[in-house]
Amino acid sequence: MNHIVNAYNRFKTPIVKGKEVYLFDKDGKKYLDFAAGISTTSLGHCHPYITDKLKEQLGSLWHCSNVFTIPEQERLAQRLTTLTCADKVFFCSSGLEATEAAIKFIRRYFYSKGQEKRNRIITIEGGFHGRSIAAISAGGNEKSREGFAPLLSGFDKVPRNDIKALEEKISNETAAVFLEPIQSEGGMYPLNVEYLQKVREITKAQEIILCFDEVQCGYGRTGSLFHYQNIEIEPDILTCAKAMGNGFPLAACLVRDYIAEAITPGTHGSTYGGNPLAMTVGNAVLDVMLKEDFFDHVKRVSQYLKEKLLNLAEEFQEVISEIRGEGLLIGIELKVPLADKIVSQSLDKGLIVTKVLNNRVVRITPPLIIEDKHVNTACGVLYDLFFKIKNT
CATH class of the missing domain: 3.90.1150.10 (Aspartate Aminotransferase, domain 1)
Structure with a gap:
């Protein structure tokens, strides 16, 4: 049984x-x-360097509450912000958690500016951001949503690569555009670069947050650390996971300073996020990927x-x-x-x-x-x- x-x-x-x-x-x-745990074990299975680093940390410290400073966490955050357009990092354990963090950070930012009614998020049809109620409300397919009503309000879906539809959906309640630059679960569709450029222009002009979900397409899969670096379009928030820990549960939400300022103690958190084991693995993965x-x-x-x-x-x-x-x-x-x-x-x-x-x-x-x-x-x-x- x-x-x-x-x-x-x-x-x-x-x-x-x-x-x-x-x-x-x-x-x-x-x-x-040729699946790699669905874009996860990107450095292969049981990579000897990563395994050795994890073994070293196992004998030192597994878990420590985030009320303390965790040196490997500080180091990984510093490296990620140096390598990307982000200023701050929130660590968690899965792509789904990174999605939840991004949604909360978006809404909290506008709340902190006295614009709490500005809370709607535009997403792209065919996008996939996880399987929580919030994530399937934002994206996913009909099968992933079936039987879980009522879904959360606040999400407006538009067709892929249709800039006119996106512009028509923007209102004075629009807080962000949240998308995968390459849709994986939705059928392996890269969004048109010209479309993404226009989305970036519109969001900047209207002070709308642009969030890229690079949980699957990020961390080296398209030949750079993140895909946005290939197409030279910088988001305000970026979510990543999967290959970040080469199979060890590790994810992050990377944000600009102006958004991070709205996140104060008690507004968000994670018990396991940024734990010493995950941070050690995360740094080891970067060590390998950043080799010449x-x-x-x-x-x-x-x-x-x-x-x-x-x-x-x-x-x-x-x-x-x-x-x-x-x-x-x-x-x-x-x-x-x-x-x-x-x-x-x-x-x-x-x-x-x-x-x-x-x-x-x-x-x-x-x-x-x-x-x-x-x-x-x-x-x-x-x-x-x-x-x-x-x-x-």
């Missing part, structure tokens, strides 16, 4: 070990991991992967309608809803991928440390599966 809440569509494969870009089941079968040529490698291997996938799309035009995404955040859109079949049969052949968007998109999010040989193996498996589908 299974005693776990049935909240996931699980494979019966019991994974018991991970090393570099591979996972292993209880029988010792090896799987090439790390991001150059991501850019090079992601271009190689994109080329190989485009070749597949050309070869199997009857099956594949589009390859889209940025860096190592790629989607293969199918002409028929067979993504679950591709995912399942790939697993049988020792390749792990995932699916999104109503069973039509195969999501490719491998560790950032993959090499050309791993790309060749993965694309070889996919070739065989697409060939089989084409000829049945």
Whole structure:
């Protein structure tokens, strides 16, 4: 009898070990991991440097209340603000918590300015920001919202890349625009750079906060620490998680000073956020990612992967309608809803991928440390599966 809440569509494969870009089941079968825990274990499994740093901290201090100064937390915050457009950092344990922090910070800022009625947040259709009531009210799909009414008010959704619709939705109650620059769960859609530039112009002109959700597309996945740095559009708030701890629960909400000033003791907090173990891992992850040529490698291997996938799309035009995404955040859109079949049969052949968007998109999010040989193996498996589908 299974005693776990049935909240996931699980494979019966019991994974018991991970090393570099591979996972292993209880029988010792090896799987090439092109999911990375959904953009999470970006430095691979059991990275030796990160593991050693965590072991060191385990013997020193696990948990300490945030009423005390935590040196590794101070260090990580200083590094993140130096590397980004942010001035302050709030640490938490998941992307969902980072979303909640961002929503609260937005509303608290306008409250602190005597504009408490300015509390509505514009979000983008197809966006995904987590699974709490607030997060599914802000984004998510119909399935994630079904059965959880009444949802929270205060969120206005507009179509993707439609600047006119966004402008029409702005009112004197609009506090922020909250979006993923690349929608992952929504189908691997990068928002148009020209659209994002216009959104930034409008939000600045009307003193509206712009918040980027980079929980999935951030932390090296598109060839820089954050995707906003590639497109040169700076938000006022940025949320990140997943790869930030390479699988260890760690997330953050990065904010500008003018917003952070509204957050005073007692207005927000987190028991586990910024704990010594997480902060040690966070600093270790940055140590690895900031090494010379790390991001150059991501850019090079992601271009190689994109080329190989485009070749597949050309070869199997009857099956594949589009390859889209940025860096190592790629989607293969199918002409028929067979993504679950591709995912399942790939697993049988020792390749792990995932699916999104109503069973039509195969999501490719491998560790950032993959090499050309791993790309060749993965694309070889996919070739065989697409060939089989084409000829049945």
